[in-house]
Amino acid sequence: MDPSRTVDDRRIWPDSVCTACGCLCDDIVVKVKGDRILEAQGACSIGEGHFLGNRRGDGPEAWIHGEPANFDEAVERAAILLAGASCPLVIGLQECTTEGHRAAVELAESIGGGLEVPGVSATILSLQSVGEVTCTLGEIQNRADFVLIWRADPVRTHPRLFSRHVLEPRSDFLPGGRNDRFLAVVDIRETTTLKEADLAIPMDEGAEVEALWLLRALVKGIAIEAEQIAGVALKDWQALVERFRAARYGAILYDGRSNGLSVRGIHSLVRELNERTRFVVMPLHSGGNGVGARNVLTWRTGLPGAVRFVEGQGPLSSDAGLPSATAADAVLVVSGNPMVMDNEPTTEVRRKIPRVLLTGNQEPHPQAAEVVIRTAAFGIETSGTVYRMDGVPLPLRAVVASRFPTVEAVLRSIEHRVRERRA
Numbered sequence: 001m002d003p004s005r006t007v008d009d010r011r012i013w014p015d016s017v018c019t020a021c022g023c024l025c026d027d028i029v030v031k032v033k034g035d036r037i038l039e040a041q042g043a044c045s046i047g048e049g050h051f052l053g054n055r056r057g058d059g060p061e062a063w064i065h066g067e068p069a070n071f072d073e074a075v076e077r078a079a080i081l082l083a084g085a086s087c088p089l090v091i092g093l094q095e096c097t098t099e100g101h102r103a104a105v106e107l108a109e110s111i112g113g114g115l116e117v118p119g120v121s122a123t124i125l126s127l128q129s130v131g132e133v134t135c136t137l138g139e140i141q142n143r144a145d146f147v148l149i150w151r152a153d154p155v156r157t158h159p160r161l162f163s164r165h166v167l168e169p170r171s172d173f174l175p176g177g178r179n180d181r182f183l184a185v186v187d188i189r190e191t192t193t194l195k196e197a198d199l200a201i202p203m204d205e206g207a208e209v210e211a212l213w214l215l216r217a218l219v220k221g222i223a224i225e226a227e228q229i230a231g232v233a234l235k236d237w238q239a240l241v242e243r244f245r246a247a248r249y250g251a252i253l254y255d256g257r258s259n260g261l262s263v264r265g266i267h268s269l270v271r272e273l274n275e276r277t278r279f280v281v282m283p284l285h286s287g288g289n290g291v292g293a294r295n296v297l298t299w300r301t302g303l304p305g306a307v308r309f310v311e312g313q314g315p316l317s318s319d320a321g322l323p324s325a326t327a328a329d330a331v332l333v334v335s336g337n338p339m340v341m342d343n344e345p346t347t348e349v350r351r352k353i354p355r356v357l358l359t360g361n362q363e364p365h366p367q368a369a370e371v372v373i374r375t376a377a378f379g380i381e382t383s384g385t386v387y388r389m390d391g392v393p394l395p396l397r398a399v400v401a402s403r404f405p406t407v408e409a410v411l412r413s414i415e416h417r418v419r420e421r422r423a
């Protein structure tokens with residue numbers, strides 16, 4: 001059902017979802033005139049930039065070797081490239097709806113390739129070893145009287161997190177709102193969030209793991225003899241542990257890009273805290289739909305993060321060392337961001353191999369890949385399902401029309417051509 005209404009010459013979309021950060025605020029009122037977004041009421045400055053920065057993409061719908069091409073030519077070239085590779089890899093998937101993720105999994109299966117959601121594997125391996133005590137943002141909003149922000153700066157990166165969910169809301173359990181909650185922040189930098197803390201602990205750079213294991217020891221009641229640990233006086237760490245103990249419902253929020261060892265330390269700490277009181281933990285993810293990618297991959301294959309399809313054997317885990325990535329001889333980047341691969345350890349290997357890029361960027365670089373195909377802008381011109389960082393699915397609605405197809409439509413066209421060629 002279309003919930004929009006028209007007032008004068010403007011279309012008004014209530015309860016729109018902002019995908020600019022992992023909060024996925026779903027209360028934004030977007031006002032559109034023609035194909036131009038005029039206002040994103042309720043959004044923070046990052047969200048406003050996301051909505052108002054959207055312009056109708058001009059120019060060709062695709063490029064092959066930097067030369068303009070039409071959609072069919074580009075799909076054909078992409079199908080030849082991927083179907084002809086002995087070890088193709090599908091990567092990216094953050095800026096994509098769940099429907100697009102499903103199409104990506106099916107394409108990877110039909111070309112007998114690998115599929116990888118960047119940055120997920122290390123975290124998943126850690127979580128599988130210690131488990132995860134998590135919740136929704138609504139639960140934190142209603143119950144958390146103690147919040148620890150561990151090495152993250154949500155005031156800057158997730159501007160509405162505190163006001164909507166974590167710190168300020170009043171609830172039946174916490175009628176005083178901010179006054180009923182205690183905020184502790186541990187970081188290595190003087191962040192904006194650290195300045196707002198009731199208890200701020202600036203620790204030494206590189207001491208994160210040491211600090212987490214110290215906290216675990218203190219929570220267990222193990223006596224520690226030292227004046228300072230990780231650049232922080234022992235008495236300050238002890239003060240934090242006292243706050244842990246005093247909490248009726250505690251929540252630890254950390255940067256979703258943390259490394260595997262830190263994730264393991266944080267989740268182990270939460271597991272131990274739950275022997276004494278109630279504690280939950282949640283990674284603060286950036287924008288897009290990386291959580292959805294992980295979920296779809298798990299539903300469809302049973303393997304989150306990275307998977308390799310081998311004909312006759314079904315999906316195989318690629319988690320240990322990602323052999324699919326290093327052995328790939330063709331890569332399909334499904335994301336609005338062609339730099340997605342530049343965070344990966346295997347970048348140099350991947351740079352040398354042919355790439356197909358699907359991008360919703362309004363000014364894509366024609367040379368970014370051998371084949372570049374433009375798609376509708378994620379979060380603005382695409383409808384579908386997206387997952388908030390706490391795992392809650394939300395309906396995303398296109399507030400303006402696009403002249404380009406969705407990621408899902410492009411992937412299905414490539415898969416169709418691959419099958420036709422094989423037949």
Ligand code: SF4
Pocket residue numbers: 018019020021022023024025042043044045046047048158159160161
């Ligand atoms: S907090 Fe995040 S999701 Fe909410 S409006 Fe700002 S950028 Fe968008």
